[in-house]
Amino acid sequence: MQTPPPSLEMQILSAMEEVVFSASFPELKIIYVSPSVETLSGYPIDFFKQELGAWWKMIHPEDTQIVKQALDSLNQNDKFRIRYRILTKDNQIKFVQSQGRLIRDESGKVLRFDGMVTDISELLFLQDFIKNESLDIKQLLLENNILFNGSQDSMFLVEIIDTGDFVIRRINSAYEKATGVSQTLIQGKTPIDLLGEVLGAPIIKNFRNAIKAKSTISYEESIPMPAGTKVWTTALTPIEVDGKFKFIIGASKDITEQKRAESALKESNERYALILEVSSDGWFDWDLTNDSVIYSRRWWLEFGNDEKPENVQISYWKSLIHPDDQEWVSEFLDNIMHSQRETFEFSFQMKKRKGNYAHVLSRCYIQRDASGNKIRMVGSNSDLTEIKKIEYTLRKAKEMAEAANLAKGNFLANMSHEIRTPLNGIIGFTELLLHASLTDEQKEYLRSIYLSGKSLLSLVNQILDFSKIDSGKMDLELISTDLIDLVRSTVDLFQISAASQAILLKLNLDPALPKFVSLDPLRVRQVLSNLIGNAIKFTHEGEVVVSVKPIKGSDDIIDIEFSVADTGIGIDISSQTKLFDSFSQADTSITRKYGGTGLGLTITSELIQKMNSHLRFESELGKGSTFYFVLTLHVNSSGSVSSNLFEEKQSTPDESIIVENNLIQNDILIVEDNDLNKRLLSKMLLKRYPNIQLRYAVDGADALNQFQKKIPDLIFMDLQMPVMDGYTASVEIRTLEKKLDRRTPIVALTAGAFFSVKDTAMESGMDDFLTKPISSVDLYNTVEKWLSSSRV
Template identity: 90%
Template sequence: MQAPAPSLEMQILSAMEEVVFSASYPELEIFYVSPSVESLTGYPIDFYKSELGAWRKIIHSEDMYIVEQALASLNNNNKFRIRYRIQTKSNEIKFVQSQGRLIRDESGNILRFDGIITDISELLFLQNVIKNESLEIKQMLLENNILFNGSQDSMFLVEVMDNGDFVIRRINTAYEKSTGVTQSLIQGKTPIDLLGEILGAPVIKNFQNALKAKSTISYEESIPMPAGTKVWTTALTPIEVDGKFKFIIGASKDITEQKRAESALKESNERYALILEVSSDGWFDWDLTNDTVIYSRRWWLEFGNDEKAENVKISYWKSLIHPDDQEWVSEFLDNIMHSQRETFEFSFQMKKRKGNYAHVLSRCHIQRDASGNKIRMVGSNSDLTEIKKIEYTLRKAKEMAEAANLAKGNFLANMSHEIRTPLNGIIGFTELLLHASLTDEQKEYLRSIYLSGKSLLSLVNQILDFSKIDSGKMELELISTDLIDLVQSTVDLFQISAASQAILLKLKLDPNLPQFVSLDPLRVRQVLSNLIGNAIKFTHEGEVEVSVKPVKVSDDIIDIEFSVSDTGIGIDISSQTKLFDSFSQADTSITRKYGGTGLGLTITSELIQKMNSHLKFESELGKGSTFYFVLSLHVNATGSVSSTLFEEKQTVPDESLIIQNDLIQNDILIVEDNDLNKRLLSKMLLKRYPNMQLRYAVDGSDAVHQFQEKKPDLIFMDLQMPVMDGYTATVEIRTLENNSKERTPIIALTAGAFFSVKDTAIESGMDDFLTKPISSADLYNAVEKWLSSSRM
């Protein structure tokens, strides 16, 4: 016998995305839940009927109180509408909107509790990103200004100061157009500065309420502005940075016309019809008693037929809805009609007179008679087709940009590894040869090879610096530093280079400079070195002058100007606009003549921006250039000098004989798949430790096997290898020796230069970290650090 076909209602419930449920009250035993609950939560329908209260397990623990409060007030209010988070079977967090009501009989007794749950995760996507990824969003707002100014809503950014003040930092183009207030007029001002005490106080109170709520709040307001007084609906979202709410993002929507339309509807149907007729949207008036509709002229021109636009059966409107939207629109309106809502909006696709479909946003209002019966629905329609196209284009552009950025990061990481691997051999074997007995001419050739390798390594590091800045991973380390010593020692590094080109390198230090200030000495030295190096490179005769002077003092904060001037080739006006572009120099002839990556000034400019300043310059072709910037620094009583902050690197390696250490006779395991690197490391070790016992593993799996066969005293572990990488091998070795009293030191070897590589190595269980190209001094220090005398 064939089973009966499901009813139309069951087919609709099975196809819709929203979850419909019915339960007892107050026991909340589930009588019915629609099949869409499985796609929303990942749990089968039987899960919710298996035990009383099983549905509570999917509600996020932090949001359970929202649901409990709504259920507790249900008996008094008969209905609720709330938003909260759920956790699916696959541990995915989703935002949902739930609305429900009590069904009573004629005597007022509760029959059941019905409701509908809608997934609104996509609608709250932006809010989630702002709350959980505030640093990334701030960067995106800076890089994608077109999105901020492309919004039709009036948006503004407010900074929460430590003293409790609220300072307006930025507004978008829509805000300027809607209010008549310009960016230059409002930026940096508080609400009191802008509006005065009387009007500014309520604004500040709203900001304080948003901070107390720790989440988005919405309200309506009306503030007189140069463009006139309007009614706004405003949403404020506090942004948390480093555990403290530092910013508030506001979005205001002009609802003046909507308010006027609602007021006109109450006063007179004729006035309401007139307002809608002259608006840009089409309108409709649905008589719910006779089920007929009157449409505005504009709407009928777009969606109507050759008949009159009056007393049109509602079935005509339903026939225009796109087949993909018909079921859910019908269900949505049915739920609205059974609810107590008066105003609502929804978007769907509708067929136009020409045969194409348009995305339409309907804003509706339900009117009731004196007895509370629904008698009329009026509303307006807006064509969202172009907006949908723009949204799609922006979404695709964002996806492409993110994919490109990921590809760039992977490329730079791989490039670092691939270039540093052969450089390890070039620099390492050259350093070993320089310790051998050679003629002066042979040593001169080897020094040239060594310096060339170091120069290539410097270029690789420069590109990696650019990558770290570009990805936002560059962080400053503020240290109280002797400013005079830092600048003097930096200039001293270039005295020989300048003298070799017959260029006078001068340093001019203002006598009023403080001695100790808080800054990142490594990055300030890098900035000054880039500017001084460029000045010397592009100056054929004359001089280069480095000048440091105070320009403003306020309490413990001092503004100091750093400048580097030269009498070099200068920069043509037409080339100045691309001076700070990545991988670019003023013209191609400069690249051919002077070399370089074209990243020096880009990195310098980005570093100075990280220090909250800007690199500026003045230049005249053939007469020279001046590059300068101002840093606001905190003055201190004491600090460190350069000799304690920097390990001054030798330009060429120490060529003295390596002193042998015959006492170290340990068993060393070298895990390396590259034969060249394996030979180099072996030579460097045996050069100093001739009695050391070396054995080798070709990959991580081989290393684990050899460790089980015979435990070594020390392991050198390459990170990137076939079959099994160094991270996995280290984890397995640490697992094997879990119960052992002695822990075998493991030193990572890698050509990767990103800090994340080192962090991952240490987290996997390694004890130390050597970056290729490996210097003999670093290698010997590591060996003697980890091989104690008790194990020799």
């Protein structure tokens, strides 16, 4: 009986160099092993089929643990892949790679263990060979890699296989970046695999054209890629190996942007031609070679004559320039022509067709030839007549406004200085007297003088606050604040004042109010204080009610209404329109009866506007008024209370005994031109520091002389003085100190509390700042800050 021919599968397995096997698990009894096992091991195939554990005998003793661990992991992973060594029948060592997996039925029961063993000895030998190869070969490989991946062009290598297919083997990094296709995605695929039949067929056609031409061919193509559709210019070069074309090297350059630019340029030129035609500006094209000009239709309608606007001599344009401008325009153009400038613009007067002159702005561009010679000037003319009129009107209005604003600023600054200077003496000497041994009656008189001075100082500060708002120099500082504590502590400040007038001051806080919100606590307190103070001031009997309640809210944003209602004198309808005007009150009789600057509500209204809200009111003459506003606030989970945000000021003067400090014995220079301020500062210093040495200078120049004679330990420097002011003196002292190895602290003294004074003082080299009237507490803190006991 004739043996049937082997099946196709058995023929394939017999032809394979790899050893294919199937075994029981975990017994590892061989069910099938391919014939190539004889070539690998030197043992006959029956050796493995008949002898249980025959394969174990071939494993190198040092690698048995590797195989054992892999087999142990099969129950968890169902597959493994390992490398180890075997000993052949003639005792040769071979390196093999073994991989296999468990085959299970539908219930998960193991049926068998299938796998493959590959001889990788030559691969490892080649790997070692490359590692040990000469530096020349390594350098060559490195250079080839640099050329391939260093190219800015997108390069690719295609293998021509025996079946006639084209398989992509490699692409460079520029190709990956340009197309969005990675090496792992494209490697080993044909154009059809990658792009499909429709897009892949033209590419294959190009590959065949390159082989047919037997030389480099170039073409443009548009291909959709993951990074977007690209337009390429591609060069294909066929490579011959052993008399047969085996590879194709491709180099593609992305010209997508170039194509887009060309299309955009064409579209732009067409659009620009239309714009020029309908533009209100006229344009011209001056041929510098023959001095002739071509004008646009728009230009010629405005400035031309009845002839055609073509090849007009430049002399015609020059004849239109106003006589007052002809000389300088001619000189200007002459300088331009002798310079290297390409673009410029200038404005002059030109005569129009109707005979009147117009202000014209010319914008020009000079074109050069390849040698750099000027051959052409193109440009446009814009009629500026109406703009010039508007500019003149605005300039005059601006000058007037700036002059008025400067005068107002100077007035406020000077008023502040002039009022604060005598206040410094009044409040300062009163404070010193209150530390002395006096009768109760004398102390009561002095307290009245002190509080009156403080009241006057508050008025000055209010005017300066208005100036800050008016100049736009006041900024809000948003802080997460305990809203309920802020409102309650503000109302508490007025309880004594209200009680002294037999007025009931009530606070209504809605239980639904959030505890912490983001706002400027200082300015909100100032607003509420102004409204509450006004309500108490203009109420003879009855009550003042402060209410705070939420209006609406969503998520972490809430609208909160603040209101202050009183049963006071009210406001008549005719006076309500000027209620928020600066330096005004409802009528002059209110000023006589109640006093005040008339700035309180103006400042309050401006501050509320800074908070993106409006101050509103309802009032009836003789029955009272209600002022209210709504703030949109951000709700927070935590924040600060008023005691941490404000340094609560004393409402009464400090009458405590001044404790002497005998440790400070330094030399102090007082630079002050006002005798009263000089005596006050001396008395305040000597009261606490009896062992100091005081020197005096009447102005900045005298201070420099005193400094050069003997360097003091501390300088108190007035800012506004005759001969030389404090700013200049400080700059000069800092210049002298550059040659010395020390720096003397300079403390600025000023009656001008304007917002820019402190910054200017610090910029001139001063170290600290005291505002008149000077508080004894602030003065002593400043001295001991700069003259610690360690410097005695």
